């Protein structure tokens with residue numbers, strides 16, 4: 001999914017955004033409303049998740065998010081996307097849409 005689709009969905013909270021970057025990167029800046037998804041919180045996340053919600057995985061550059069998206073699909077999520085270009089493209093495109101922890 002491209003960054004424009006995600007930014008357009010922000011006002012209505014159309015997507016669940018999960019950020020798989022390291023804790024410092026997430027703390028410094030992330031997509032507004034993004035959940036920080038790490039191995040530590042994975043079981044809680046899976047227990048509470050809406051498996052049919054449109055869910056977008058954000059990493060650094062859009063590579064590792066593809067694997068994470070596949071993993072979520074393997075866990076029975078039905079509507080999962082990888083954010084093309086990752087947070088780097090997001091931050092360059094929408095510096096006004098950045099949330100700090």
Ligand SMILES: O=S(=O)([O-])[S-]
Pocket residue numbers: 059060061062063064065086
């Ligand atoms: O985050 S990344 O795998 O795209 S470098």
